[in-house]
Amino acid sequence: MSDLLALYQEVILDHNKRPRNFGELATADHRAEGNNPLCGDQLTVELTLDAGRIVDVKFRGQGCAISTASASLMTEAIKGKKLDEADALFEGFHEMLTGDPSVPAEAAPGLGKLVVFAGVREFPIRVKCATLPWHTLRAALRGSGDAVTTE
Numbered sequence: 001m002s003d004l005l006a007l008y009q010e011v012i013l014d015h016n017k018r019p020r021n022f023g024e025l026a027t028a029d030h031r032a033e034g035n036n037p038l039c040g041d042q043l044t045v046e047l048t049l050d051a052g053r054i055v056d057v058k059f060r061g062q063g064c065a066i067s068t069a070s071a072s073l074m075t076e077a078i079k080g081k082k083l084d085e086a087d088a089l090f091e092g093f094h095e096m097l098t099g100d101p102s103v104p105a106e107a108a109p110g111l112g113k114l115v116v117f118a119g120v121r122e123f124p125i126r127v128k129c130a131t132l133p134w135h136t137l138r139a140a141l142r143g144s145g146d147a148v149t150t151e
Contacts, residue, residue: 008116016065021075025058034136034148039129041067045136052083064129071133073113090134097121097130
């Protein structure tokens with residue numbers, strides 16, 4: 001196993017065991033629920049916005065290691081970002097996982113630690129686990145009120 005792959009696995013396992021920004025957000029003014037029935041992932045993403053910026057974000061629920069780590073890293077990546085910046089992260093993350101596999105993950109600009117999920121694209125069934133928190137985030141930001149599902 002390459003050193004880089006081992007590091008990626010370590011980051012994902014760490015965020016699964018000790019998820020950041022996990023819990024209820026009492027000041028939330030945006031919220032959405034997500035569900036991946038195939039894997040059993042269920043989560044809620046809550047945000048507090050101010051002047052077009054994500055002031056705070058938390059998630060709660062239960063899911064597999066990939067889903068939990070993705071939600072944890074997502075919350076770290078978007079906190080303090082403007083809405084267009086968060087949307088750009090969504091697009092970059094989604095493209096990394098569902099786009100052309102011959103394009104190296106490191107080519108995706110601005111993803112930072114999120115590139116640890118590049119290996120997930122080799123397992124199409126796990127892509128839904130990794131992207132569920134992001135689709136739930138997008139629903140929360142758009143205020144649709146609809147539950148997000150991967151099916």
